[in-house]
Amino acid sequence: MIYPNPQIYPHLKTIFVHVPKTAGTSIEKRLRENNGVVVGGHTTAEGFRKKYPGVFDDYYKFAVVRHPLSRFVSAFFYLLDRPINLNLRNKIVHECATLDTFISCVEQKPDVISQIVHLFPQHTFICDAQDRVLVNDVYKFENLPEEWLRICQTIGLPHEPLDILNPSSAGQLEIANKSRLVDLVTSLYRKDFELFGFNSKG
Template sequence: MRRLYRIKVYIIMNNVFIHIPKTAGKSVRLALNKHQVDFTDLGHSNKNIDVLFSDLEIFTFCFVRNPAERLKSAFFHLIEFYDLIDKNNPTNFESEIISLKEKYGSDFKKFILDSGFKKFKIAHFYPQTLWTHTENNKISFIGRFEDLNNSWKELSNILGVKYKPLEHVNDTKLISYIDNKSDYNNEMLRIVKCYYKDDYKKLGY
């Protein structure tokens, strides 16, 4: 049975943009808004995706990222976001982030070795293939974070949007993310590659 998770899905005319966290989705959305493309928010559940992928008249697209780098970026982004949370009145999502910070602080190595990405209901930690593939179908276009502007240029041509390089937004600024103390060792990579094996295989990483 396919599990349902929260994710942002937008209708752009007959085109559907699926925003997977930490894959430059905000930069893409900003560019589309600057071109005055209207968005309709379908909500945050991938229960829509089976229907969208099976409709040949709908063009679906997203951006993906190396699973290990995405996970690292997501962890430190959420730890950074912790400081912005109203601790007296957190949302369910914010409560998960509070628990994450209380359990691991900014210790990325501990988070990985403990398989912390399995322990929280946070879409940033879910495999990307939950939104790029179904049992019988897959998304129409997949851009790559690692080749962002070339992917965006190709997508711009498909959508009929004038190409301009994407603006970089939503950078994580924590020193612990930037320095080499957060680098992966062999055991950490083994754990990540095991859990995200479908991402590595189906997305070509």
């Protein structure tokens, strides 16, 4: 999967693989060079490797991952907060309207997550078909202030705290049966839990 103007930063010799709902827009803002070029989208590591093989081999590559449970909830509310958009494929989210209803929908039609980029499993952005991680480092959203400092030190970028961009309105999670949500997310994102060391209990 390759987007126009992907996250390649020649001035830092860095590639950023933007997994949706992991503070990627905030990171893009900090990595951006002041030349008027705006990058974006969710190009996969495999997409970078195939389209830009020389740059991919030479540059430092990193991604940020998030606990699948909080990412799923954040993605739902992000998609609900925005008008129905063909690119976002969020019509079904608006039709469900509540997280409980959406959980029921995905339980009945698990392939829904393969149709909405913000719900794709995180390993599909970072790994190849054999589940081998293709980036140099994978950082955790849950420890982002400390992780961001390490990223800046690694790529030689002066450290400034990240702004919070594109937040969802999730707020305090209210759900009729949280165990259903946990069971669903654990099933759908099993490889993410295994590959990135997340606790399936939330």
